[in-house]
Amino acid sequence: MSFSKTIMLRNYDGETFVVDEVVAVEPQTIEHMIEDGCANTSIPLPNITSKILSKVIEHCKKHVETPNSNEKDAKADLKSFDFDFVKADQGTLFDLILAVNYLNIKGLLDLIYQTIADMIKGKTPEEEEEMRRVNAWVFSCFVGVTCLYFKSKKI
Amino acid sequence: MSDNLPFELQAEIMKRLPVRSLIQFRSVSKSWKSLISSSRFIVDYSGQQQHLFVMHEDDSDDFNQQCVSIVDDHTFPHQRVSVTIPPLVKNLKDPSIVGGSHGLLCLYDFDLDAKELEMAVLWNPSIRKAVAVVLPNMPDNKIYRTVLGFGVCCQTNDPKIVKINHIKQWKDVGSINCIPSQVEVFTLSTGAWRSSYSSNLPRKSIIWFRDQVVIDGIHYWLATDRTSEVSLYDLIISFDITNEEFKEVILPDGLSRNFDQHVMSNLKNSLVMLEFNRRRTLYNVWMMEDGVSKSFTKLFTICPPDVEQIYVLEFRKSGEPVIQVRHLGVPPDGLLSLAVYEPDSKDINDLGIDGFHEVKAYTETLLLLDKPNFFIYENTTPAFEA
Numbered sequence: 377m378s379f380s381k382t383i384m385l386r387n388y389d390g391e392t393f394v395v396d397e398v399v400a401v402e403p404q405t406i407e408h409m410i411e412d413g414c415a416n417t418s419i420p421l422p423n424i425t426s427k428i429l430s431k432v433i434e435h436c437k438k439h440v441e442t443p444n445s446n447e448k449d450a451k452a453d454l455k456s457f458d459f460d461f462v463k464a465d466q467g468t469l470f471d472l473i474l475a476v477n478y479l480n481i482k483g484l485l486d487l488i489y490q491t492i493a494d495m496i497k498g499k500t501p502e503e504e505e506e507m508r509r510v511n512a513w514v515f516s517c518f519v520g521v522t523c524l525y526f527k528s529k530k531i
Numbered sequence: 532m533s534d535n536l537p538f539e540l541q542a543e544i545m546k547r548l549p550v551r552s553l554i555q556f557r558s559v560s561k562s563w564k565s566l567i568s569s570s571r572f573i574v575d576y577s578g579q580q581q582h583l584f585v586m587h588e589d590d591s592d593d594f595n596q597q598c599v600s601i602v603d604d605h606t607f608p609h610q611r612v613s614v615t616i617p618p619l620v621k622n623l624k625d626p627s628i629v630g631g632s633h634g635l636l637c638l639y640d641f642d643l644d645a646k647e648l649e650m651a652v653l654w655n656p657s658i659r660k661a662v663a664v665v666l667p668n669m670p671d672n673k674i675y676r677t678v679l680g681f682g683v684c685c686q687t688n689d690p691k692i693v694k695i696n697h698i699k700q701w702k703d704v705g706s707i708n709c710i711p712s713q714v715e716v717f718t719l720s721t722g723a724w725r726s727s728y729s730s731n732l733p734r735k736s737i738i739w740f741r742d743q744v745v746i747d748g749i750h751y752w753l754a755t756d757r758t759s760e761v762s763l764y765d766l767i768i769s770f771d772i773t774n775e776e777f778k779e780v781i782l783p784d785g786l787s788r789n790f791d792q793h794v795m796s797n798l799k800n801s802l803v804m805l806e807f808n809r810r811r812t813l814y815n816v817w818m819m820e821d822g823v824s825k826s827f828t829k830l831f832t833i834c835p836p837d838v839e840q841i842y843v844l845e846f847r848k849s850g851e852p853v854i855q856v857r858h859l860g861v862p863p864d865g866l867l868s869l870a871v872y873e874p875d876s877k878d879i880n881d882l883g884i885d886g887f888h889e890v891k892a893y894t895e896t897l898l899l900l901d902k903p904n905f906f907i908y909e910n911t912t913p914a915f916e917a
Contacts, residue, residue, distance in 0.1 A: 470536050477540060485543075493547035 383410070384418035385433075389426045392418060395433055402436035403479035424475045428468070432475060435461060435484055462491040542566055546576060550657040550895040570901060574688040578634060578895025580604055581848040584614070584656060585869065586628065589886040596626075599884065600656060603848050603892065608871070608882050617661040619652045619905055626652070628889045630681040632745045634896030635690055637681030639666075650907075651679060651692050653719070657895040663907040667724055668712040670696050674703050675710070678739045678752065682772040683898070685748035690898065691772055692717040693727065693750065697739050701757050704736055716775065722908050729775045733768065744795045746802055748772045751795055767795070767802075767819070780825045786817060797892070798846045803830070811840045814852075835872050835879050844890040847871060853890055854879075 383400040385393045400419075401407040409419055421429065442454050462469065469488060476485045545553065545566065553576075557564045566572055581603040588596045602610040620626055623640040630637050635655050642648040649669055654661040669677060680693040694715045698704050714727040733754075740753040750770040757763045767780040786793065786804055794805050804817045804827065814833040820826050833843060833852050842855040855867040856879060869884040 473536065473540055489543050490547055492544050496544075497548050497552040 385421055385429065386418045387421045387424050387426060387429045391426045391429075393429060393433060395437075396440075399433065399436045399440050402440060403432070403476075403481045405478060405480045421479075423478060425471070428471050428475045431461075431464075431468075431472065432479065432481070432484070436481065439483065458487055462488060538562065538566075542572065545572070547579065549580070550578060550897060553897065554658060567897075568901065573897040573900050576897045578657070581892055581894055583608075583845065583847070583853065584631070584636065584891045584893055585882075585884060585888055586890075587869070587884050587886045587888045589866065598656070601882075607847070608880075614656045615659060617652075617654060617659065617905065619650075619661045619663045619907075620654060623650060623652065628891055629679045630743050630745055630750075631891040631893050632681060632690070633683035633688065633898060634893045635681075635683060635898055636891060636893070637679070637692060639679055651681070651717075653681075653690055653692075653899065655896060655899040656893075658897065658900055660899040660902065660904050662719075662899065662902055662905070664692060664717055665907065665909045666694060668715065670711050674699060674707075676739070678741055678743070680743050680745070680750045680752070680770060682745040682748065682750055684772045686773050687720070688898065690719040693770060693772075693775075694724075695733070695739060697733075697737060698735055699738070701759075704757065707735060710735055717908070719902075727775045729770075729777055731777050733777055737766075737768070739768070742794055744797050744802060745772075746797050746800060751802055753793065753795060780819070783827060786827060794843070796843065796846060798830075799848070799850055805833075805843055807843075811842065812838060814841070814843050831874065833872060833874065836877055838879070841872075842867070844888065845892050848892070855888055856881075 381397040382394050383397050383406070385395060385400065385406075387393070397410075401410065406419055424432075438457050439454070442450055464472070469492060473485070473488055473492075476488065541563075545556075545563075548556070553567050557567050583601045583603050584598065585601065586596060586598050596616060598614040598616055600612050600614050601608050604610075620638055622643050623638060624643055626638040626640045628636055629639045629651065634657060635653055638652045638654065639650065642650050649666040651664045651666060652661055653664065666677075666679075675696045676699050678695050678697070680695070681690070682693075683690045694712075694717070696710050696713050698707060698710065712726070713732055714729060715724050716727045717724045734756065736757045738755050738757065740755075742753050744751045748771065750772065752768050752770075754766050754768045755763050756766060765782045765786075767782065769778045769780070770776070771778075782804075786806060792807050792809070794807075796803050796805055798816065798818070802819045804819065806815045806817060807813060812834065816830045816833065817827040818830050820828060833841070833854075835841060835854075835856070837859055838856055839859055839861060840857040843852045844855060845853040847853060851874070852872050854870055854872050856870050857863075857865065857867050866885045867887060869882045869888050869890070870879045871882065872879055
């Protein structure tokens with residue numbers, strides 16, 4: 377039995393995650409780091425919490441493990457996994473966006489963007505008022521966010 | 532980590548919203564308004580769903596055109612919205628759709644008020660905006676005929692109208708050296724007409740048909756080249772919207788002649804030729820292969836049972852033909868029904884819109900959002916050619 381290579385990811389909370397290489401390279405950012413030879417000990421991801429990182433790893437694992445076939449069952453299974461995956465609260469979803477954007481995982485990013493778009497489109501006036509209230513905090517923090525975002529990108 | 536979102540990532544979410552939401556959300560905040568109205572966003576935005584645009588009129592004495600837009604997805608044909616016809620279109624005598632591209636429609640005819648003026652109207656039904664373009668340099672219509680083409684350049688997303696003059700009768704071909712204003716192009720970004728910068732203008736022996744399809748930034752017309760009064764061969768002429776070059780595909784014998792029994796269409800983003808019998812009860816669908824050979828392959832046949840006549844107008848995103856049907860027993864001048872034909876079950880699913888129809892598939896766009904509504908481009912002198 378061949379020894380499958382693993383990668384260590386160390387995050388914001390100081391926790392270490394050991395992940396199979398084939399899963400770890402789903403995020404393009406990590407793939408490039410490995411290619412550039414930065415992954416000798418562990419890959420630092422100081423801007424991502426344990427909660428978010430474990431969710432991302434879960435998603436990458438599922439997509440890597442599911443055979444890439446056109447078979448109905450496999451596709452339906454993935455679809456149902458994705459559907460449940462995004463049933464998170466808005467805070468988690470927004471944290472996920474920042475992490476997945478940094479890690480550069482296109483498929484997962486598309487999924488989350490589409491989920492949020494579906495949440496806010498086509499609202500009745502009552503729903504629109506609710507959305508307005510919800511989104512008020514999104515960009516009322518815009519100025520603070522930009523600073524935080526750029527600050528957090530420093531590794 | 533706090534739960535908030537950088538602006539450029541908000542833009543990624545916006546790109547996935549339908550136009551109706553985007554128009555509403557301009558009022559949510561200043562930053563969203565400036566993002567949605569920015570020319571970069573307008574040009575980059577592309578709707579995700581296909582729609583069918585239907586322009587129809589019943590056969591009453593009162594000229595009464597109506598428009599409806601139907602979402603072309605699994606809910607088809609239930610999500611439908613009435614579309615108000617802008618005054619610029621109502622001001623055309625008997626408008627017909629020249630073409631559609633990137634969510635914009637181009638209609639054309641004479642102006643009702645200024646009767647010698649011919650106009651093209653660019654209309655974005657998703658955001659209810661329209662602008663008109665006066666057609667300049669229209670030649671003597673005893674000798675020449677004009678065809679129009681409309682498309683949006685893939686690279687710059689700039690809408691372009693192309694106007695081509697050609698000689699009607701063979702007897703005039705010999706005596707005319709140079710067709711006046713043979714190919715002129717209007718670009719919305721400049722708001723002006725100019726001569727095409729094509730290096731290979733079409734031969735004066737070529738006669739064009741109105742039927743036009745635009746796929747992936749290329750216009751296609753059916754045309755005939757007359758080498759003598761009686762000898763001719765049929766072609767598809769393509770015009771690349773970006774570099775304005777003309778190319779020709781000579782049609783194989785099996786498909787040529789009888790151009791009054793051919794029409795081009797767009798099936799799942801490929802050019803197809805529909806070849807129909809005289810009675811119009813049967814259509815063969817031929818696809819043009821890519822590559823140098825440009826050969827044609829027969830894909831399938833549309834042959835619904837128990838009909839007097841059908842016209843294939845468009846294809847749904849899933850490939851089913853959208854047809855006008857004259858059902859059994861309806862007289863030749865009777866109303867046609869609009870329907871979708873299911874080739875597997877041979878069912879004709881009526882859409883509940885009777886009359887005479889023009890149909891165009893489109894996806895939503897924000898193009899024209901930054902243009903003044905109902906503006907008329909009247910620059911009739913061609914721009915200075917360097």
